[in-house]
Amino acid sequence: MNRSTRALGAGSKFRCAVAMCFALALALNGAGADSTKPAPPDEKKAAKHKSGKSDEVHGVGPVLDFPLKQNLAGGTELKDEKGWKDSGFVGTGKIRVQDGTVFLDEGNDITGITWTGPLVRMNYEISLEAKRVAGEDFFCGLTFPYGKDPCSLIVGGWGGTCVGISSLDYEDAYNNDTARFMSFEKDRWYKIRLCATEKRIQAWIDDKDIVDVSTDGRTIGIRWEVDKSTPLGIATWRTGGAIRNIQLRTLTEVEIQSAAKAKKDAAAAKSSSEQKETK
Numbered sequence: 001m002n003r004s005t006r007a008l009g010a011g012s013k014f015r016c017a018v019a020m021c022f023a024l025a026l027a028l029n030g031a032g033a034d035s036t037k038p039a040p041p042d043e044k045k046a047a048k049h050k051s052g053k054s055d056e057v058h059g060v061g062p063v064l065d066f067p068l069k070q071n072l073a074g075g076t077e078l079k080d081e082k083g084w085k086d087s088g089f090v091g092t093g094k095i096r097v098q099d100g101t102v103f104l105d106e107g108n109d110i111t112g113i114t115w116t117g118p119l120v121r122m123n124y125e126i127s128l129e130a131k132r133v134a135g136e137d138f139f140c141g142l143t144f145p146y147g148k149d150p151c152s153l154i155v156g157g158w159g160g161t162c163v164g165i166s167s168l169d170y171e172d173a174y175n176n177d178t179a180r181f182m183s184f185e186k187d188r189w190y191k192i193r194l195c196a197t198e199k200r201i202q203a204w205i206d207d208k209d210i211v212d213v214s215t216d217g218r219t220i221g222i223r224w225e226v227d228k229s230t231p232l233g234i235a236t237w238r239t240g241g242a243i244r245n246i247q248l249r250t251l252t253e254v255e256i257q258s259a260a261k262a263k264k265d266a267a268a269a270k271s272s273s274e275q276k277e278t279k
Helices: 003-035 041-048 224-229 253-278
Strands: 067-070 079-082 084-086 095-098 101-104 110-115 124-135 140-146 149-157 162-166 190-197 200-205 208-214 233-237 239-250
Touching: 101 110, 101 233, 110 224, 124 140, 124 233, 140 190, 140 224, 149 190, 149 200, 149 224, 162 200, 162 208, 190 253, 200 253, 224 233, 233 239
Parallel strands: 067 239
Antiparallel strands: 067 079, 084 110, 095 101, 101 239, 110 233, 124 190, 124 239, 140 149, 140 233, 149 162, 190 200, 200 208
16 A cells, blocks of 8 residues: 555545544534423423412511501401511512511512411402612512412512513513503602402502403412512512501402402403404
């Protein structure tokens, strides 16, 4: 075998080795890509949102000297009950009570309080006053029980203006049909009220209707970040907030029936309007 033949043979072996290494690299890269391949949409949503009964009551440290006015023992009279605690979020800001107001200082990311006392899971109204003290995100993330599921009303989220329910069908307040956008002034108190009845969630800010949604057939849940707010809690996201005058009131039978009738009438009116448009 002459020199040129030997050189050619060596070159062929070298090119073959390079090709094998390249193929091996592609195979390894493909395996790596598969292992980090994004989850299907439903799995991604489920990873960000939680639903189902939360039996664990969160809250750490001593009970705060901050009352919840409630009538869970029966009757219409609202009585003060103590049971709020620091939710125990990692990176929480300072929590302090002053002159009947609880201040939730800006945290990294969440600061909040959780209720550890008596509770009702359906057919009730909760109201409070809240204001943004510092920061630009939600100053009232009200997590509340809705039957066996937790749910949240977000006020001033996603850059400071979004209001809505988190979560419906694994979509948070910014991405579902309850999303509303409004401006909030710093250091101004806003009256927030939420009503939870069978197949219906309603909410108002300063008596303005902002949420009125049917829950019939929908998956109710929360963003996993506020899990420590369950079963009932209030939190802020990278924002300083203040809360006062929290009241939890069970609804009368007349109010429950009225809410159900109003929703039924609204659904009938919507159906009639849609039928007329299709004709």
